[in-house]
Amino acid sequence: MPYKSLLSTVTGLYVVWPSLIWLLSAGSAQTQTSLANYVFLLASGFLCDQADSGNCPAVAKSANGDTYEISGAGTFDPHSKVVKAAGTFNHKATNGTVLETGVWLASELISFDSYGVAPHTLIPRGPVLNIPHLGPKRPLMRPGSFPTGGLAIFRILLVNVSGKTEAAVLQMNCALGDVPRERSAEGIRLSLEEGKSEYSEELSGRVVFISLRPETRPLAKP
Numbered sequence: 001m002p003y004k005s006l007l008s009t010v011t012g013l014y015v016v017w018p019s020l021i022w023l024l025s026a027g028s029a030q031t032q033t034s035l036a037n038y039v040f041l042l043a044s045g046f047l048c049d050q051a052d053s054g055n056c057p058a059v060a061k062s063a064n065g066d067t068y069e070i071s072g073a074g075t076f077d078p079h080s081k082v083v084k085a086a087g088t089f090n091h092k093a094t095n096g097t098v099l100e101t102g103v104w105l106a107s108e109l110i111s112f113d114s115y116g117v118a119p120h121t122l123i124p125r126g127p128v129l130n131i132p133h134l135g136p137k138r139p140l141m142r143p144g145s146f147p148t149g150g151l152a153i154f155r156i157l158l159v160n161v162s163g164k165t166e167a168a169v170l171q172m173n174c175a176l177g178d179v180p181r182e183r184s185a186e187g188i189r190l191s192l193e194e195g196k197s198e199y200s201e202e203l204s205g206r207v208v209f210i211s212l213r214p215e216t217r218p219l220a221k222p
Contacts, residue, residue, distance in 0.1 A: 039211075040073065040074060040076070062197060062200075068199050069092065073084060078109065086104070100158075114120075146211050150209050155169055168191060186202070
């Protein structure tokens with residue numbers, strides 16, 4: 001990468017979105033403790049295969065044609081409801097005009113419905129996110145961890161770079177394991193609390209949950 005391009009990228013990450021980097025670093029540190037049961041990736045990291053541009057970002061569409069493009073990562077515990085998660089978003093009009101852009105921060109885990117682990121699903125090893133590396137390198141997967149399907153629902157804050165903040169509910173669905181028929185579409189849905197706006201059509205995007213502790217339910221078929 002040319003030096004000027006690299007400098008521009010690093011400057012944008014540290015100046016425009018310093019809170020994002022801090023929270024994701026905190027989430028990575030928490031993963032190494034006993035507080036988190038799951039790590040998740042939302043249209044980021046190794047999920048963003050350059051050969052398949054439809055994976056990233058994850059896109060949800062409203063009835064009027066507006067879309068939200070979202071990426072991110074984090075950790076959570078479905079029992080204690082402890083969550084550390086953050087990412088970026090773009091709100092676009094039907095014609096592709098960017099209406100809002102900024103970061104999202106998870107404030108609460110509402111629920112997590114696991115579909116069971118999929119032990120034979122291959123997950124590449126590597127960094128969790130495409131951000132400047134902080135701290136010693138660690139593989140994403142560790143002994144005893146498995147990719148897991150499920151539906152996670154988070155209460156989040158959308159923080160626009162202009163300073164505007166909106167409360168919303170973000171659903172992430174990973175179609176691995178014993179997936180219910182009505183949840184076979186992998187992706188996201190977004191519901192804005194102000195104005196009751198619904199972005200309920202999953203257009204694209206990949207999600208993966210990684211269980212850091214063995215589940216008591218039987219392993220699901222891949």
